[in-house]
Amino acid sequence: MGKLVIVGSVAFDAIETPFGKTDKILGGAAPFIGLAAAQFQVDSAIVSVVGEDFPQEYLDLLASKNIDVSGIEIVKGGKTFFWSGKYHNDLNTRDTLVTELNVMADFDPKVPDSYKDAEVVMLGNLHPNIQLGVINQMTVQPKLIVLDTMNYWIENTPKELMAVINKVDVITINDEEARQLTNEYSLVKAAAKIQEMGPKYVVIKKGEHGALLFHDSHIFFAPALPLEEVFDPTGAGDTFAGGFVGYIAQSRNIGFENLKNAVIQGSNLASFSVERFGTKRMTSLTKEEINKRLLQFKALTQFDIAIQ
Ligand code: AMP
Numbered sequence: 001m002g003k004l005v006i007v008g009s010v011a012f013d014a015i016e017t018p019f020g021k022t023d024k025i026l027g028g029a030a031p032f033i034g035l036a037a038a039q040f041q042v043d044s045a046i047v048s049v050v051g052e053d054f055p056q057e058y059l060d061l062l063a064s065k066n067i068d069v070s071g072i073e074i075v076k077g078g079k080t081f082f083w084s085g086k087y088h089n090d091l092n093t094r095d096t097l098v099t100e101l102n103v104m105a106d107f108d109p110k111v112p113d114s115y116k117d118a119e120v121v122m123l124g125n126l127h128p129n130i131q132l133g134v135i136n137q138m139t140v141q142p143k144l145i146v147l148d149t150m151n152y153w154i155e156n157t158p159k160e161l162m163a164v165i166n167k168v169d170v171i172t173i174n175d176e177e178a179r180q181l182t183n184e185y186s187l188v189k190a191a192a193k194i195q196e197m198g199p200k201y202v203v204i205k206k207g208e209h210g211a212l213l214f215h216d217s218h219i220f221f222a223p224a225l226p227l228e229e230v231f232d233p234t235g236a237g238d239t240f241a242g243g244f245v246g247y248i249a250q251s252r253n254i255g256f257e258n259l260k261n262a263v264i265q266g267s268n269l270a271s272f273s274v275e276r277f278g279t280k281r282m283t284s285l286t287k288e289e290i291n292k293r294l295l296q297f298k299a300l301t302q303f304d305i306a307i308q
Pocket of ligand 1: 234
């Protein structure tokens with residue numbers, strides 16, 4: 001079993017979509033990543049921080065999926081990070097209504113000793129200095145470090161972000177952010193520029209239009225499964241990342257061919273995550289359901305054409 005360290009927010013989310021509204025439910029990048037990675041044979045740990053108001057029941061839920069939660073610090077008297085968002089009718093765009101950093105404002109990540117030699121490190125979307133802090137705590141050079149980031153850090157902490165980008169093997173980023181980071185409209189040019197910044201692999205997420213994996217001159221495209229119903233896209237990117245790293249940690253193979261499969265595994269799990277509010281769908285998912293949809297992915301993209 002490969003070891004995986006996940007750093008990311010653990011949060012309360014309040015979400016509004018055209019289909020309904022939730023009160024504060026379990027959210028944050030790390031639970032989405034962890035629950036997706038838990039679908040594979042991995043030994044994973046979440047490194048994060050919550051307040052005293054965070055229900056033990058949520059920690060138990062993560063632990064029940066074999067996720068080590070000893071690296072989730074509980075701050076006495078503190079309040080858990082809170083995020084609230086409202087989706088527009090097309091579900092592709094959303095407004096952030098509230099971001100209360102609370103205990104996340106002073107987050108000083110501590111990787112548990114037994115995970116400092118993990119082969120795979122997943123740096124969820126957070127301040128780049130926190131991401132760098134986690135890399136610096138690893139006592140053995142990880143085989144693969146994967147970074148997720150967003151426009152906020154590109155705009156507000158570009159220097160710090162470049163320092164961490166330089167130290168990772170894979171970056172996952174959405175199309176608009178890739179353009180913003182590189183000033184290139186063409187995603188092929190943008191990916192080439194990002195590879196020059198450090199990462200050998202660049203994953204560009206295009207929401208309902210799938211994801212692209214770039215490595216040297218190779219490009220691989222994975223579609224998103226066309227779904228009848230998307231209920232809540234929150235955490236789709238994190239679920240994708242969790243499936244991606246979970247599969248790699250399990251297979252212990254960081255070659256391009258294997259990373260192609262990791263992109264498919266991530267896309268597959270993300271297609272489930274959006275079917276219910278928050279992390280709900282991921283907690284009830286079965287191997288049979290996952291495999292059935294993997295076959296749909298295969299059927300969707302395979303064709304046999306005669307080249308004349
Ligand atoms: P995504 O839909 O992939 O953008 O991820 C949504 C998750 O990210 C939610 O569960 C939020 O709690 C979390 N989130 C939102 N804003 C931030 C932030 N500034 N830092 C860390 N996590 C955040």
